[in-house]
């Protein structure tokens with residue numbers, strides 16, 4: 156994920172709405188010392204797991220739909236993960252590639268037992284169809300074949316996912332330059348790593364290459380920790396719950412500075428304590444703080460990427 160690291164650093168060096176406070180990074184690193192507070196993958200107990208290829212299919216479908224819950228204040232990631240889990244427990248063929256290509260909005264809602272239209276429901280349905288079609292075309296319908304073809308490389312997995320599934324190509328153009336974030340593609344690799352505990356479908360020899368997953372929770376937590384600072388205009392928009400356009404400078408800076416700040420945190424942990432930590436572990440720690448803080452104010456962008 157060199158291109159994610161390089162391009163987000165490029166944004167951070169030119170950013171005007173968001174800044175990374177190195178003394179904030181120093182403070183956080185000194186507090187957590189040499190080990191990231193360990194948060195277990197599935198600390199919530201909401202994900203499907205059977206140690207086999209069906210889990211891979213589940214995680215791929217989950218991450219295809221893992222975005223933009225906030226427009227419905229009662230909806231969260233938990234509903235998606237547990238709703239898809241219940242659907243799969245009820246019917247093992249629910250995520251077969253041919254069926255993925257046929258779901259309608261009302262059917263998806265019914266699957267998730269959600270009583271009203273989902274945010275960006277048409278896009279969610281379109282992305283499900285894309286997953287079904289491209290899995291069928293290239294991987295005999297199975298996400299496990301996609302993972303098998305990566306030779307235990309997370310970088311290769313992200314490359315393949317973004318090559319074959321356009322919905323996962325999470326990027327922006329900032330000041331004329333292409334910036335890569337690849338949030339859902341990378342979180343798929345991290346979910347495999349976490350679910351399979353680094354073995355089988357979750358074994359990656361380059362897991363350190365994964366960056367954090369730039370969503371709307373982690374930037375808000377980094378701000379709370381004093382790692383990110385916002386301009387007063389941006390702070391005002393977030394406080395007033397105003398929407399921030401996808402692809403705007405503000406939005407790209409929020410996401411890119413978050414990736415960059417956590418990479419700096421990781422470097423400092425190495426320098427100070429000789430300790431190598433994974434960005435995926437730092438991410439889960441930060442994210443778990445955020446989702447357990449009901450008063451957290453996050454930015455609002457309509458996006459299919461996060």
Ligand SMILES: Nc1nc2c(c(CN[C@H]3C=C[C@H](O)[C@@H]3O)cn2[C@@H]2O[C@H](COP(=O)(O)O)[C@@H](O)[C@H]2O)c(=O)[nH]1
Nearest residue numbers: 196197198221222224225231232368370371373442461
């Ligand atoms: N950076 C980062 N962002 C993450 C996740 C996860 C879930 N990961 C699971 C994997 C194992 C664990 O046990 C977690 O359950 C979801 N999100 C993002 O959060 C937002 C939803 O928030 P809310 O509306 O409050 O539910 C939305 O943008 C969603 O895409 C993560 O891990 N890291």
